[in-house]
Amino acid sequence: MSGKATLARRELRALVTSGTPWAVAAAFLLISGLLFWGNATDFASYSRQSVADPATAAALNTTQAVIPPTVHNLGVVGAFVLPFLTMRLIAEDRRSGTLEHLQTLPLTDGGIIVAKFAAAAAVTAGLLVAALTQPLALALGAPVAAGHVLAGWAGAFAALSTLAAVGLAISALAPTPVVAASVNLTLNLGLVVLDQSAGPQASGLVGAVASGSPLGQLNLFSQGVVTVGAVAALAVTTLLALGVGTAALTLERRFR
C-alpha cells in the first residue's frame, strides 16, 4: 500500500512540476468559465425581463437554471482536456524506456495503474475545486442551493475520474503519448457528439451508449440527483478501464 502511495505522490509531483496540467487547468477553467458566464448572463437578462410578470418570476430559480448546464459543460470540456493529462501517464514511460524500471519496483502492475490513476484523479479534483469559483460568483447574485452544487460537482468528479481511467487504459495500450491522446480525443469526441445528438429519448444501441457513458450519467448529477445506478455504472466503467490498463502492463511484461 505504501509503495502505491509513494508512486502516486511521485506521479503527482511529476505532473504538477511539468507544465501540462497547468495548461490543461487554464484551458479547462477558461472555456468552462466563459460558458458559465454565457449561461449566467442569459439567465440574469431573462430574470430582469420577468420581474414585471410575477407568475413567470415565481417559476425562476437560479440554481435550477444555471447549475445543470454548468455541470454538464464541466463534463464536456473535461472530456476534451483530460486526454492531454492522461496521455503521458504510461505511454511516456514506454517511449522513454522507463517503464521497465517502473516494473522492477516492488509493486504489482495493478498497483502501478492505481497509483497513476490516483495522481490523475487528484489533478482532476484540483481542476474542479478551482471551477467552484463559478457557483461562488453566482452566489453573489442570488441564493444557490449548496446540496445541488455538491451533487453536481461530485458527479463531475466521478465522471471525469472515469474518463481519466479510460485515458490511462488507452495510455497503457498506446506506443506513444501522441497516439494515446489522439485515440482518447477521438473516443471522447464520439461520446460528446452522442451525448449532444442522442437526446434523452434515444433507444437501442445509441441510447444505451449515450445514457451509459460518463457524460450521460452526469446528466442526473447535474439535476442535483445522485442515484445508486449512476454511481455503480461509473464505478464499473472505472474498474473495467483500470483492469484493461493492468492487463496491458502484465501482457507487456510477459511478452517482453
Added chain:
Amino acid sequence: MTPRRLLAVALIAVAALAALVAVGASFGDRQLDLSAGHTFTLSAATRQFLATLDRPVTVEVFYDRAQPGAREVTDLTRRFARASRRVRVRFADPNGARAISLRVASGAVAVTAGSGPPVVVRTPDEADLTGALAEAVGRQPPPVRSNQAPSQPLLPTPLGRSVLLWLPAILAPLLAPAAGALTVWRRRRHAAST
C-alpha cells in the same frame, strides 16, 4: 505474479464487478435528491396518501420510449412505486392487446385497483396520477402541490455582473498558469541548489 495469483486476482476483480452490476441493477433507481426544492421527490401530501393505501393498485404505463415525456412519466410512476409497496408499475406495449382493449394510445397511464375499472390519465403529472389512484380506490383526491424550487431569479448588481465574468472566466484561468510557472520555477531552483 504467478499465474495462480493472477487468476485469483482476476476472479476477485470479476466478482467485484459482478457485485457492482448487481447493486446497480437492484437498487439503481434509489436516489438522493439534493436538487433545489427537492423537485425529484414526491410531495408530502402524495406520500401521505400513498401511505394510507389499503389495497394493491396497478399502474400500467403505455408509452413509446421515443415519445417526448416518456422518461418523466416513467420516473414519476417509479417514484410512486418506491413510496408504497401497494403500488405496482407495469410498462405495457402501447400497441398491444391491453392498450387496444382499454382504447388508449401511447402517452396514457391506466390505474386499476383490484378488479375495478381502470382510470386512464394522459401525460400525468404528480397531481394527476395521485388523483387517478384516489379515483381507482374510491377516495377523494388529496390536494397535491408538487415540490417546486423557490422563486430565486438572478438579479445581480453591476458589480455582481462583472464578478460573474471576472472571477470564474478570467481570474481563475489566469491564476492556473501563474501557479504552474511558480511551481516549475521553484522546482528548477530546488534542483539547481541540490
